[in-house]
Amino acid sequence: MTVTRTVSATLINMTVVDHQTKHYELVKDTADYIVIDKRPGVNLHRNNTKQSLVDILNADFPGESLHLVHRLDDATSGLLVLAKNPVAAAEFGALFANREVEKYYLAVADGKPGKKQGAVVGDIKKSRSGSYLLSRTRSNPSLTQFFSYSLGEGRRAYLLKPYTGKTHQLRVVMKSLGVPIFGDRRYGPTIQDSDRMYLHATALRFTFRGEEREYISLPKEGQLFADGGLAAALLDCQTPWALPWPSLN
Template identity: 45%
Template sequence: MYRIIQETADFLVVDKAPGVAMHKDQAESGLVMQIKADLALSALLPVHRLDKVTSGVLLFAKHPQAASLLSQQFARREVEKFYLAISDQKPRRKQGLIVGDMERSRRGGWKLLRSRENPAITQFFSTSLSSGLRLFLLKPHTGKTHQLRVALKSEGAPILGDWQYHSASQGIDRTYLHAYSLQFHWDGQPVTVCSPPSNGQYFDQSCRTLIEQHYAQPSALDWPTIPRGHS
């Protein structure tokens, strides 16, 4: 269900498995409840969230003061988040910026619009993984629901195994979206947490080698420019 990456008296960072809900989901206890029970914690407060289908780095506060300080960093967009995804479709561009408002679609998901009143903002790079597969490094600057999944669909490259946005997901073992790295500040010091994906047929050793070669230090890359007024 999860693996502990870093733990202090103030916060906890875990690597969440795909298919695990943050909170109680029908018969399942939910990640928050399970971690609290496993570690005998009196409090465990999520300061951001991941979709059930998404694996990877997830930050929790251990007390209300830490939750307030960390939540403020997220609200001010001071936390850097990096995700990895795989698609079996060729994108319109190999790298770039995806900006647009999001609204509900008829099928219960979301879609990207051309308007930019309160837009979702995503930067991305991509590189060839193998024949017919492409690896994406994504940096969201906003936290809209399904933002990255919708962003890649808008580029013509829906995420492999994403049953909601990819028309051919049957037989794929998971949705190939992983929260790869998180950078925030605590006690005046920068904290960087990084956890390469390990769960899934296509997140294999060759994929992890490619990540190490191209995306080992995601914050140091020359990211596409964000238009003035949207940063």
Template identity: 45%
Template sequence: MQTNDSMTIPVIAEHRDFFIVNKPADINVHQQELSDGLITRLKQQLQSNELWLVHRLDQITSGCLVIARNKETTSQLGRQFQQRKVTKFYLALCDKRPKKRQGLIKGDMKKIRSGKWALSRSFENPAITQFYDMGLGNGLRLQLLKPYTGQTHQLRVALNSLGSTILGDDFYGGTSADRTYLHAWQIAFELNGERHQFSCLPQSGEHFLAPEFINKTEEIQPVMTEFRWPEITFNDPEKAP
């Protein structure tokens, strides 16, 4: 097995303006004191210094990450993320049934203790997530998540607020596992008048590699078109459906 320091970053798509990589779990996007960050490794792997982060994933999260190849693309896509025009879908595994099977999870994110965040009932700058809960067998549940905002620990806190903490998320009291089971599954955006959509499956984690999980992702694959996602009005998110 490769160590994190020697791991090759999987590149799932190459465009003249960007790369899409499947970020491994437990690799930080930024340089750390004792290990190289993802961008540093990619520059070495792709033999290019012209790479820029467009957005971020938590260290524990794997999945689709957009890497720009020029400053203009960095700026264009950065604005789309700020304006909430980028569509993202995540997959998470839990071992506890949530308080509800589907719907919106919304509220302001408040810092509490030991660096943790919690969802409050206020709506000054709310985090908003749509989710669907599905049984996976063997006591596990699959959560399909669509974040409308991008706040720190948003998805981890959202599921924790429903009593369904992500498997392996020790920080928020989840059941211990071989990894934190949160994966950025799909991403879609427009660039220079062209629509781009990408998808990648996790490459680590006993339960993510199990046939039950892979079969379920194939069942829900038309997620962009067949799931009825609500339109969110950010002028008054408290009244969002």
């Protein structure tokens, strides 16, 4: 099987990317889809704003029929795939629905977690506040594996692998571990001196039309992501699928 691997500009080995705007960086442009690295704080949909990232991308790729095939929270940065036609969108929809797309995220949090690596399984339910919480029930559970790395001074980096795509899944999981993501004002302290929410979609791997595709883009924005203590986590992020991930049982 042919493997296509794309590594975007990283903190470890910076490279020049030709197509870059203040909203996103183009990682890969193929005949059937594009992969971008979304900046933190950029909204996918208009919501209460006049322009969304989708609007910007449609303007940047005239003549294409772009389709979102998965989503990131506005505060989250990182890799996002958009199909260029309905056929490709349907194929990606099936890949995500069948959990055939591997997704990896990098996060930073303060505090000591309940466990330093492992798996978190449980239903995610909506609370009265409009946020979500992790339940002990498992009728339709979220599934997440993680490793953590000490950064010193009570701070850790987390490499997260979600198997499911529930709303706010990783943010809820981190809160359930007792370490909400730094800068997450919904699930952590409402007042934090943070320049962003420290959650980044760093890698994707999937097979599309018989070819294995790998995309990696390490975080480029945020003072904590520039911390030298992140070296071990960033190295693992370059080939996250090769790690001995904890069992989900």
